[in-house]
Amino acid sequence: MTGTRTDELARLAELHGVAVSYRPAPDRTVTVPDSAVVAALHALGVDATTPEAVRAALADRERALRERLLPPTVVHWAGDPHDPAALTALPPRTRVRIETEAGEESYRVSAPLVAGLPLVAGLPLGVHRVTATAPDGRTAHAHLVVAPDRLPAPPGRSYGLLVQLYSLLSRRSWGMGDLGDLAELAGWAGRVAGAGFVQVNPLHSAVPGAPTDPSPYRPSSRRFPDPVHLRVEDVPEYAYAEDRERLAGLLERAARLRAAVLDKGALIDRDAVWELKREALETVLAVPLGPGRRAAYDAFRAAHGQALDDHATYYALAETHGPDWTTWPDGLRDPRSAATARTRAELADRVAFHTRLAWLTDGQLRAAHRTAREAGMPVGIVHDLAVGVHPAGADSWAQQDVFAAGMSVGAPPDAFNARGQDWGLPPWRPDRLASCGYAPFRELLRALFRYAGALRIDHVMGLFRLWWIPQGSPPTEGTYVHYDAEAMLAVLALEAGRAGSVVIGEDLGTVEPGVRETLQRRGVFGTSVLWFERDWTGDGRPLPPERWRADCLATATTHDLPPTAARLTGDHVELRDRLGLLTRPAAEERAEAVADVTEWLALLGGLGLVDSVGPVDSLAPVDPLGPVGSTATGPPGADEEAQVRAVHRFLLRTPARLIGVWLPDGVGDRRPQNLPGTCAEYPNWRLPIADREGRAVPLEELTAAPRLRALLEVFAQLREG
Structure with a gap:
């Protein structure tokens, strides 16, 4: 479809959850290309290629919504005394039959006829089947998800180790951690x-x-x-x-x-x-x-x-x-x-x-x-759920009916990546998920919770919306497609509750307003990384510990970020400079890195957590791809180790219920496991845990390392209860 966007196309997109614009910042609105909207609608089975097709599709959609008795999936949160709106909106004298997961059936009269008799009263947790028959003979079927109103919380406060398993080699493994x-x-x-x-x-x-x-x-x-x-x-x-x-x-x-x-x-x-x-x-x-x-x-x-x-x-x-x-x-x-x-x-x-x-x-x-x-x-083992799957892999073959053909998931341009990102992952179709009661999502979660005390969900914002990019188009020419977040969260709460498992959402970066609040209300923990926790609505200075949120996993770094020692010494700037990844002169990047670390160390010093308040301020260029990618600079010293420990003492000062320690920080590793923006230039996902010189450290030596022991001693008070 070419030409100026019509009101009909915008309305059609809205009715299918396809965005025609988005707001990367409160004071900025970006209009997405018509081509992205038309392509997303096509992937949802809607023809919007001509004005005539748009008008016909819009009329069909409005008529279907007007005439339907029930949406394909209905959510009820346990503890809510009221029926879901979709059930209370049924016409008078509608007969309702509910078949539970266990196969039990009951016939009930629509609530408007019997005051105070909720249709869902006494139903167990689960995904049930609802059949509604209106007086005019229309019949509708729907999945009814009855979920606990909050996900399980971790028992007390604890800290844990974060590690990429392949990097954790022992003297018994076969070349990668197992x-x-x-x-x-x-x-x-x-x-x-x-x-x-x-x-x-x-x-x-x-x-x-x-x-x-x-x-x-x-x-x-x-x-x-x-x-x-x-x-x-x-x-x-x-x-x-x-x-x-x-x-x-x-x-x-x-x-x-x-x-x-x-x-x-x-x-x-x-x-x-x-x-x-x-x-x-x-x-x-x-x-x-x-x-x-x-x-x-x-x-x-x-x-x-x-x-x-x-x-x-x-x-x-x-x-x-x-x-x-x-x-x-x-x-x-x-x-x-x-x-x-x-x-x-x-x-x-x-x-x-x-x-x-x-x-x-x-x-x-x-x-x-x-x-x-x-x-x-x-808690036990925390497993990680990736955003999606390879377009030519096992899941996309077996579940073709629920994937959006011709589309890829990514991210729009932002302050960190002006070109946007294309992750090469086909998205789930929200309409197909709803029509089957989110069965693929339920089965996926149930399988993972068999062996997970907690589950980290990468890019948890994907439960609400995903950036869909038409194949062959740059990431800048995509659009957001929305999912039924209430249904996705209800399924998540149901399966996590059955397993007694905690859920941690990776909610870093740009997040749609209200998403973090909704996740917190349902008991999904967030992720807070020290270097990003600043007073962004105020003076931009490092956020003091008492102002951090409690329902989160607080860490100093992640697999996509520099290890703490590299951040403190500025080695990460030198690595990116040597690989040609800087978008500004190296001197500017170094100065900003020094200023950033200096501010944080000043806060740590003011709290009495560290004596030294100055980072390494002379960052000489080094070979970032020395021994296995080593970027070590300068002589080893007690200050660096003390500062790493101080960073983690700071995390302990926050109210965060979960605190994560990046295991390579325990031996002074300088190399990130993944360097976004690189492929052949850097050995992503192939590095063993190593010390500051780049020498691989096996599990047997790692657990005996004095530096790691001293770092974990920071959390002695948690061990003592």
């Missing part, structure tokens, strides 16, 4: 360090093949974990595998791979690790399951049903046809086709192999969480 290492860290952190949780990166299944995208935030599937994280020797059948010579050879190769990273400065090679593990698991899984293990495996298959079958089928097909399902033969692109059914039967052994891998990984994840809780952690 679930055995996670259990070891959790057991030590709970019993010795008094930590309340360990937070890891997303452990979702990666896109198969080599080279694999190492980013854990662009997975093939969020529904099932990646077997690359398995500790092969912990699989019970490993002890009974017949080909011991083959396994011994693989162990020797794994030892060389591990030594290359820990002793020779090599990067983590996920593909090489998986090649060894896959070969070993082929041998191990040839061992028949005992009766008890077989019963547990069958129960897992029954619990996950079609989703598990689809997942394993995708990986079996990918072995033959490649990982991009959009290039497969026509019949196999449809998971429900006869061709797919025939091929699934032909590949039954490979489907079974991948099904077993999902079960084994789930088991080791639950074992790691169990170890954490047995070690005294009140």
Whole structure:
């Protein structure tokens, strides 16, 4: 559609939740291109390519909304004495039937006929089925989500360790951190360090093949974990595998791979690790399951049903046809086709192999969480939910009906990225989610909560709206598409409540007004990073600890930001300068970095948390890609370590219920795990935890490091209750 935007197009977009403008700041409104609006509507099944098509689509939508008895999903918050508005708005004499999750049925008369008789009175928590029949014969069906009014809260106050699992190598892992290492860290952190949780990166299944995208935030599937994280020797059948010579050879190769990273400065090679593990698991899984293990495996298959079958089928097909399902033969692109059914039967052994891998990984994840809780952690393992999935991966193949074709999720231009961002992730269609009662979201959450004491949701604002970018367009030419945030939050509260798990939302950056307040009201914790906590509505100075929010995870840094030592010394500026990422002269960037740190250290000094109030103010250029990306500058000194501890003492002064310690800060690591804006220029997602000189530090040395012990001693008072 070309020309000036019409009122009809704006109205049509509004009725489908598509924005025609947005406000990046309270005093600024940006109009999005018509092309983005038309493309988003097309992805929602609405033709808006011509004025005539817009008028027809608008008339259809208005008539459908006017004539419908119920929306596809209705929410009721437990404790609310009133019926949802959608039910009270039913015509008089409408008959209502409610079938609960458990299959129980009851017939009720619409509330307008019986004063004081709520339709939802006494319903249990769950997703129920409502059927309404009006006097004129119209019938409607809807999903009724009855959810607790707040999500579970963490018991008391605690601190925990934040780590990218692949970076946590031990002398027993096969070249990258695994679930055995996670259990070891959790057991030590709970019993010795008094930590309340360990937070890891997303452990979702990666896109198969080599080279694999190492980013854990662009997975093939969020529904099932990646077997690359398995500790092969912990699989019970490993002890009974017949080909011991083959396994011994693989162990020797794994030892060389591990030594290359820990002793020779090599990067983590996920593909090489998986090649060894896959070969070993082929041998191990040839061992028949005992009766008890077989019963547990069958129960897992029954619990996950079609989703598990689809997942394993995708990986079996990918072995033959490649990982991009959009290039497969026509019949196999449809998971429900006869061709797919025939091929699934032909590949039954490979489907079974991948099904077993999902079960084994789930088991080791639950074992790691169990170890954490047995070690005294009140929260346990905190898992991370990525924003979306790869457009050619397992989930997008199995759930094509709920993904918006031709669209990609990203972010509009902002103060940090004038060109916007395209994350290459297909978004869920809000209309399809609502029509199925948010079943894909419910199943995803239920799977993750099996082994998560808490769940971090990356870009939690996506529960409210996402920036949709038409494929082939730059991120600047996208638009926001809104979701039913109340329904998304109700499903989240329902599943988190059933699991007794905490939810932490990553709400950094530009957030739509009212979103943080809504999340807080429902019990979703926020994320507060020290360097961003300033009085943005006042003088812009660092926010004193008493003004921080309590319902949050407070940290000094994240995987996308410089470690604390790099921030304090200015090493992060030198790294970005050498890689050509600065948008201003290096001298200006250095001066701003010094001023920023000086302000924070002045606040820390004023609170009596540190003696030294001046950062390193002479930042000599260094080689940012020295040993494994080391950017260490200047001689090591007690001041840096004291300042890192002071930063964490400050976090302890805030009312934050959860405090996170970036584990690499415990050994003076200078390198960010991910440097946004880079790809080949920097080894994102491939760095082991290392000391200030860039030397990899294995788990066994890490837990004994005096610097880490001293840092965690800051939280001794939390250990004492």
